[in-house]
Amino acid sequence: MITINSDKGLVNIETWDDVVSRPGFVNNLNAQAHSLKAILGRYMFRDTVNCGLSECHTPHGKGYLVLTTDGLETNIGRDCGKKYFGVDFETLSRKLDRDISEKNNRELLVTFSFRLEEIRARISSSREGELGAKRIQALMRPLRVLSSGCPEPVVTNILRMIKTRISAITISRQATEDEVQRLEAFNDTTLPRPHYIEEPVANLDGLDALFPENDLHVLLVKELEEPLSKFETEDVDLMSFDELRKWVKWTSALDRNLDRVEEIVNIARRLLTQSNLKPLEVFIRRDDDKHLFKEYLRKLPVN
Numbered sequence: 001m002i003t004i005n006s007d008k009g010l011v012n013i014e015t016w017d018d019v020v021s022r023p024g025f026v027n028n029l030n031a032q033a034h035s036l037k038a039i040l041g042r043y044m045f046r047d048t049v050n051c052g053l054s055e056c057h058t059p060h061g062k063g064y065l066v067l068t069t070d071g072l073e074t075n076i077g078r079d080c081g082k083k084y085f086g087v088d089f090e091t092l093s094r095k096l097d098r099d100i101s102e103k104n105n106r107e108l109l110v111t112f113s114f115r116l117e118e119i120r121a122r123i124s125s126s127r128e129g130e131l132g133a134k135r136i137q138a139l140m141r142p143l144r145v146l147s148s149g150c151p152e153p154v155v156t157n158i159l160r161m162i163k164t165r166i167s168a169i170t171i172s173r174q175a176t177e178d179e180v181q182r183l184e185a186f187n188d189t190t191l192p193r194p195h196y197i198e199e200p201v202a203n204l205d206g207l208d209a210l211f212p213e214n215d216l217h218v219l220l221v222k223e224l225e226e227p228l229s230k231f232e233t234e235d236v237d238l239m240s241f242d243e244l245r246k247w248v249k250w251t252s253a254l255d256r257n258l259d260r261v262e263e264i265v266n267i268a269r270r271l272l273t274q275s276n277l278k279p280l281e282v283f284i285r286r287d288d289d290k291h292l293f294k295e296y297l298r299k300l301p302v303n
């Protein structure tokens with residue numbers, strides 16, 4: 001890739017021949033005898049070219065096309081630039097690098113603008129629908145917020161399972177004398193009476209959907225929709241270097257974030273079924289709580 005700062009702005013040129021055929025180009029410049037006027041361009045190759053300074057000629061893969069005060073052009077690497085042309089070279093090359101990344105970022109965002117419709121469609125298909133993110137959030141809320149539609153023992157146990165990240169639904173019960181004796185024999189120890197054991201009842205599918213880092217509101221609204229709406233109101237042509245960089249960073253994570261949202265929606269759909277959540281009934285003692293939980297389950301698909 002060769003980028004030249006021309007009267008038409010920064011342009012990419014095809015081949016190294018286009019560089020060496022420029023009128024002022026020399027491939028054997030004595031740096032001591034000339035001083036730097038400007039940096040004309042930058043190149044980056046998989047193959048190497050030789051440094052254009054008579055003192056050096058070292059092959060390198062990336063460097064700069066420089067112009068001397070007496071109108072000669074040659075190509076040098078960063079090391080030679082610093083060594084022979086000092087601070088001027090460093091300032092000018094840094095400016096060119098910055099200008100090129102600004103131009104590239106602006107082009108990336110213009111290209112990205114053509115995808116807005118497609119991205120909007122993907123977001124809305126995740127959000128809407130019978131069991132889209134919006135409905136999912138409404139249905140998950142009673143599971144982790146007290147007094148919002150699920151009985152307290154269910155919420156408490158769900159919160160414990162989220163905290164421990166263990167999806168097994170277990171109940172604690174007093175072991176029979178026979179069980180305690182077997183445990184004692186197995187572990188060659190004595191146990192206090194009464195002894196309690198955790199008995200697995202079922203495994204809750206999709207618990208991950210409730211983890212804080214999988215919050216669909218944050219992922220879908222805060223990190224996708226709000227920035228997207230903001231981007232749509234801005235003019236890529238007027239963005240500053242820092243704004244361009246910030247938006248390119250956001251767009252480069254966007255596809256991954258969309259995939260992530262779709263993945264969490266699918267996990268939540270496995271969580272939010274009657275058959276999956278029904279085993280949580282083991283935690284409920286009171287009749288009115290049992291009734292409340294039945295009401296909640298009725299809002300969910302059976303399987």
Ligand SMILES: [Zn+2]
Nearest residue numbers: 051056057080
């Ligand atoms: Zn050199």
